[in-house]
Amino acid sequence: MRLTSEDGREGWGEAYGPAAVTAAIVREFMGPLLIGRDPRSIESNWELLYARSLDYGQKGVMLAAISALDIACWDLKAQDAGTPLYRLLGGAPTQSIECYWTGFYFGGDEPLERRWEREARECLDQGFRAAKMKVGLGVQRDAELVASVRDFLGAGVKLSIDANHAYMPAEAIELARRVEGMGIHWFEEPVSPLDPEAYLQVKAQTPISIAGGECESTRFGFERWFRLRALDYAQPDICACGGISEGMKIATLGSLTGVHVTPHAWGSAVGQAAALHFYAARPRHPSTLTPESKLIECDRTENPFREVIVDEPLRLAEGRWQLPDSPGLGVSMRPEAFAPYLVT
Numbered sequence: 001m002r003l004t005s006e007d008g009r010e011g012w013g014e015a016y017g018p019a020a021v022t023a024a025i026v027r028e029f030m031g032p033l034l035i036g037r038d039p040r041s042i043e044s045n046w047e048l049l050y051a052r053s054l055d056y057g058q059k060g061v062m063l064a065a066i067s068a069l070d071i072a073c074w075d076l077k078a079q080d081a082g083t084p085l086y087r088l089l090g091g092a093p094t095q096s097i098e099c100y101w102t103g104f105y106f107g108g109d110e111p112l113e114r115r116w117e118r119e120a121r122e123c124l125d126q127g128f129r130a131a132k133m134k135v136g137l138g139v140q141r142d143a144e145l146v147a148s149v150r151d152f153l154g155a156g157v158k159l160s161i162d163a164n165h166a167y168m169p170a171e172a173i174e175l176a177r178r179v180e181g182m183g184i185h186w187f188e189e190p191v192s193p194l195d196p197e198a199y200l201q202v203k204a205q206t207p208i209s210i211a212g213g214e215c216e217s218t219r220f221g222f223e224r225w226f227r228l229r230a231l232d233y234a235q236p237d238i239c240a241c242g243g244i245s246e247g248m249k250i251a252t253l254g255s256l257t258g259v260h261v262t263p264h265a266w267g268s269a270v271g272q273a274a275a276l277h278f279y280a281a282r283p284r285h286p287s288t289l290t291p292e293s294k295l296i297e298c299d300r301t302e303n304p305f306r307e308v309i310v311d312e313p314l315r316l317a318e319g320r321w322q323l324p325d326s327p328g329l330g331v332s333m334r335p336e337a338f339a340p341y342l343v344t
């Protein structure tokens, strides 16, 4: 989504979810509210949009639209300041952040083991030392597949599993027990995102860290998860949870109970850049003199919206994203590349 300022400069944002719905919300409702306002007054702009949509919004596409507008405002503000966004948000101690390879998806006619063996080789060849695979095909099959991928990647690679809330608590607990000895970094969305208490049930029965939160929005939504201690890793999506402004509030809230907030990042080049700038500027929690290194999601499925809509995709070297050094989000868009997909 493009936000144009009075002097013709452009800020870019992204909303998670159906583009035509978000476009209608921005065109018919939120856009007109912002016309004539200062894009640098991000906090008051956010509050205006949230307050005006609160009675029928709060989550989902309404928050995704606010997220896109918020990210675009931050892009413009950092361009104004002549600095990469992560510096405006607090700065980063390193010039790169380790990524984990998100892949190992279901589907296709080929046996998964055969395809995933090739994918594991590619993951290692590209220098990744962390990866995440899908589970959700039933406890027995999942356990076999996790064992295979662990074998393909070797013991030195951090391996997480993601069920996309496929399971009932009893099934998730059973799977956790079956893979406990395989060095699992985290178990993501084991159960329904509508039921934080179910996460607690799973968490109480396994030493594996529990992750989740990509379906949750705003500090108000995450507060319950943190109060219950239902997560070890919270994963707001910056393009869905309310944007960078809200992501920072969620991260601060999470720090009160030692939860590390690491963004879910699954969108286009714009969404990836927003997640990276946000994450680069957040401290690692819980606080320690010897913090575990940060790990950010890097989806490796084929997606033209990551590679071809910008002049330069984020630089990936040895499984690490380099922080962009140009002002703002650092994305230089190629409108001609996404013109065929444009929804207005």
Ligand code: MG
Pocket (backbone or CB within 6 Å): 162, 164, 188, 189, 214
């Ligand atoms: Mg996930």
